[in-house]
Amino acid sequence: MIDKVIALYEREMKRFFRSRYMWVMILAQPIMWIIFFGSSFSQVPKEFLETFFHTTDYIAFIVPGELSVSMMMVGSFSSMSLIQDKRLGYLRRILITPTRKAAVFYAKVLGGMTRGIIQVPIMILVSLLLGVKYNVDWLGLLEWIIGLIFIGIGFSSLYGIITANTSDWQAPGVVSNLLNLPLMFSSTALFPAAFFPSWLKLVSDGNPLTYAAELGRDALLYGDPPNPLYLLYLVAFGIIMLIIGTIVIEKYLTVD
Template structure:
């Protein structure tokens, strides 16, 4: 980008000269698909190797939901929850919520590797390297979290099956995977945005702790909506975890999935399977777009 300026010479002649000016508003480079895939692959492999070298994070993501499942199942085993649900015992009711909570917790911690790279200076080396698209950093982080959470979810689902809970039919696994993917991708986008905005890992861990348990208790993971006071029912109706939990619970308890089936009654009325999928999809798109814009602005700073 340049501007033409005019200059009067001493002789009186009018001369033109060019002044080069950088254009900060347009920073687009043409990235070939093969190059983009190569960048994502290299960054994802690096994050996966980090996860393998630090298996404690994956183990914690497995142990924590199991502790919740064991403690709450024992604490509320005599709760008359079958009067307001599909005739389930409390252990059955809470186990399906723990599957969603496992994916949620793994996605919420996805910003920690980026934050540690920022603090140790390695992230600046990545930015100064010859990468063509900085969005490959975000995609690679999402792939790493998807693989880690998949391992944790498989363990939790296997343990639930060993405990005697029913398993969804094979065709229904597609719906479960889709719901968990939409939820995980939304939470991963939030966590990555926080990792770029907050100054250090102390602040990021504080946000994770502040979001983790309140979102769990304000959902239907541990109790149905009818057990909650009116103000908590409103919060649970706004919580994306509630919708993901209810659709996973419905998938486990029904062999045939009917998209128009009403599976949840919140403060605004009855919600069907199809409507829940639309809610999760729209939420995922909005959060991903806002997070991408926020991260893009931080890259420009």
């Protein structure tokens, strides 16, 4: 099955690289977040930022969080691609061959994860051009990248699970609106947990975006040693979602 996954994954990447609009969506949105939302705290007293954000540069604080959020949001593209294949009849043609449904699912998940990882060096470069200074822990950086890979796998799998038996092109957008904003604002991607009420802190403690954002800040900003428990949580999230997705896709994936 590996050869079929690789072939389908290559198709996903070719479609991505050939689409100028997909590049605009993938790159412009997080960059605009950095420039506009990141600049919203530019006049906040540095003492306040130092006390609650542990940095004097809010853009430096937001970059790891925004990249974590981006890995979640690109998950919707994997389900969009799946639905497009259904509507164009491509999925039907694939599944009449000796190709398992799981192979199609894995290719979509890997495609969604890759779209997100491509953003990492670009956003870091943009932040450097904006004057952000990092204190990099290289082992922590490697750990964070691995964590982002697994959180991308997890959310791409989740979107595939939810849209497995529909060909409604509106479904990914609806699911995205229902999931993305609550998950983003209930994590520490944009603000520290010190700002949260007690019930929201509990939600944040179970939110994968929190662990990805904190890993990124340890790696890029604070220069702290990596926390293996954070990575373990993200790896477990990705693997569990992938396993559940495989079961759901094999049982419920429809060609129309």
